[in-house]
Every structure is written in C-alpha cells, then in structure tokens.
Amino acid sequence: MSDGKPALADWTTGAEAIVYQSCAACGNLQYFRRSFCVACGAPDPAEQRASGEATVYATSLVCRAATPETRAHVPYNIVLVDTVEGFRMMAHGDNDLSIGDKVTARFAQFAGRLVPFFARTKS
C-alpha cells in the first residue's frame, strides 16, 4: 500500500489471510486498507496478519440473494465479528452462530471468490 512496500496479500486478493493496519503514531487499528491512518492522518500504517480469532458481534442469515452465483449458496450467514486484535470485519459464518460466540476463521469459496468463514472455536 505504501510507496515501495507491497501490500500483504489477503482474502480480498485471493490469499488465505485477514490483514489489518496499525498506526505507529497513534496506535489506531483499521481494517479497510488505506495509505494513511484514518484516526490521525499519519502515513503508511503497518500491515499485519490477523490471528483469525474473534467474537460474533452481529449476524444475518441471507435467504434471498440477488445473483445466480450467490443464490446457489442460500441460506448463507453474513456476520460481523470483533477480532481479538481489536478491529471489526464482515465475513461468512456457520448458520447457527449466536452473538457473543468465540469464533475462528477459515476460508471458503463463495460465488467464485475466497471469503473468510468463521466457525465456533473448538475449546
């Protein structure tokens, strides 16, 4: 993302990874990749791979999809999770997840793309 430093590959580019950025100046974490810190404006936040450990914040089971590719997957569960690192992200998850569940990421194919998929953490 920053000049001369290639961005870490993540699921948005087809790699099995979740990547976030952290700001050396103010410590802010951000998930949507930018060339600057959204909190303080400092350039070149550092990129890191997330562990994939998270807690479910919200869920919505999609039963009506809008394209033939996504329709093939219904019902599929869209979830927002809060990662242990401290940022929130959208992903897929098991259909029976509840808010507050501890979950771990893997990756799955969805409508021709690789997407993060969360299942309950095995204790």
Place this chain on the structure above:
Amino acid sequence: MSFITGVGLTSFGRHEGSSSLDLMSKAAELAIADADLKRSEIDGILCGYSTVAPHIMLATVFAEHFGVRPAYAHAVQVGGATGLAMTMLAHHLVEAGVARHVLVVGGENRLTGQSRDASILALAQVGHPEYEVPLGPTIPAYYGLVASRYMHEYGVTQQDLAEFAVLMRKHALTHPGAQFRDAITVADVMASKPVALPLKLLDCCPVSDGGAAFVVSRERTGEAGVRVLGCAQAHTHQHVTAAPALSELGAEISIARAKADCGVAISDVRYAGVYDSFTITLAMLLEDLGLAGRGEAAAQVRAGHFSRDGAMPLNTHGGLLSYGHCGVGGAMAHLVETHLQMTGRAGDRQVRDASIALLHGDGGVLSSHVSMFLERMR
C-alpha cells in the same frame, strides 16, 4: 425563513411505461400547482438520483425536460436521506437569497424499469466494494445485522418488529395511492418469507415506481404556512462494518443538533414522519430520536401511541413499508403527508393536531441522517 409552499405525490406501485423523468415531472407539476405557482417562477431545482437511469447531471436533464431554466440546479445523493437533505439545502438557499422558489423532486420507475434482482444488486453497492460486497450481502442483510445486534442489546423480538409493519399497513389502508392496502397481522409478518433474518419479507419495504416533489419558498404563496423551524445532519460512517456502537449512531446526533438549531423539544412534536425502510429502521430511529424510550417503541405501537388517533401519529400514509419506496421519492412522501396533515388536507387520515412535526431520514446503513422540524403558522 422558508416555507414548504406546495407538495405533490403520485401513487406508488406499478407505473408501467413511465420513465423516471415522467414520474418526476408528474410530481413536480402537482407540487407547483399546489403552491399556486407557474413553472416559470421556479428558479431553483434540486433533484435526487435514479438507479434505473443514472446520469451525471440529472437536475439539468430534468430542468430541460420539464421546461425550466433555473438559476440554481444540481442533484443530491444521500441515499434514503436525500429528500430531507434537499429540503434542508433548499431551506438554506431561499434563506440566503440564492433562489425564491426551489423545486425539490424525486421520482423513479424502480419497479417496472428494472428487475427486482437489479434493484437489490444496485442497492447492495452501498456496501464496501472490496471488504463487504464480495460476501454477497443485500440491503436487508446490512439492516439484518443491525437488527440482530439491536435485538440482542435491548431485548427486542421479531414479534416486536412486526408491529411496525402492521401499523404502517393499517395506515396505508385508507390511502388510495398506497402500494399495499390489504390488512396484515403480526402472524402474517412472522410467516412471511425469510429475506435476511431476522428480517422477513414483510419487515422490508417494497420496490416501487413513483414520484414526489415539493416547493420550498422564501415567502408563502397562499394560506398554507408550513415553515422549516430547524434542521441538521449527521454522518458517522458509510459501511456497516465501520458503524459506531448502537449508542453512538447518527440519528441521536442529528436530532440533538436540530433541537439546538431551533429550540424545539421532542415534547413539542405532534406528528412524526420517520424513515422506515425496514421495521428495524423505524424501531431504532423512534428510540434514537427520543420519540420512544429505549426498547419501548413496539410497546408504544401496541398501545396505539403512533396510530392516527394516538398521541404521536406516525407516517399516516403508510410509510415506505406500505405506501412504497421508489428511491428518493419514497422518503419524500413522508414530508408530503406531513404537509397535508399540517394544512388539514389529509381527508379521512387527518389527525387532530399536526402543528409541529418532526421528520427524519436515514441513508445507507444508518449512515447519513437528516432531522427536521416543521411548524404550521397561522
């Protein structure tokens, strides 16, 4: 000072063969006639957008089509908050002396101009193109996420949410322009097809054809004196992934700013027109705005508080949920209905007292908010 001097609203539903420009023109003509003005007296035009016929200069396209050469014109895009954002801008424009009569117009053949899939797909693009849209969410899913969290934090149930759909349908029953006019029950809502759980089909507004317009003027043009008392906006995020905590959403911020703008308290309000794209939207906004206590809006619906003859009549035309949702014009119908109520022209939907009204619009996924107080002047 600014006045809403005229309003126009088409029926919502199917307008086979009508383009977005046709529906905008129809509503605009009604609003200008209602203001007792001529087309040539309109010197400002604000319009929304059309997902069916996107254009980089829709206001100019409309002005040429409609036969007006305004001194000020452009489109505004804030999703579902567009109608009230345009009204707020028109209010400031006439107050600043930029224009005398601003025509605010929205209309779209969203139902018959494209497939439902195309509509759903177009709207899903409010999501983040890299981090959300590839996951296949839909607008109902974005709101479904918010609903699941809201229900979790405040103990709201699916039956609670269903009450809002039932109320909006009850209000639509007596409006000849409403898209849906068959009574429904909570059981019907609960039994309707799952769309993006916890939201089911009857928790979601429909896709409609329709148009709405009003004229905002520096002075009144007739007896009707409905003026903008105060208004404000708040924009906290675009994407639901980046939304703040439920307790920090924009509706609370915009209503606080609007109250500060004009010194009106919620206890002064006699009529409410509140954005209702989904049942959860309405439930949350009523509580964020202070029209109901936290987690208590559904109980207030059951108690008749928001009914036509209740203490705080709400969306008496049926709202987006039952009058229909044609895009920008959808939420503008709330203002049209409010104006009719404030000027005593709502017929058998007329409420006792609509002397001070609160309007609220929401765009995106509770992303952009506009709150506005209107006052009837004698």
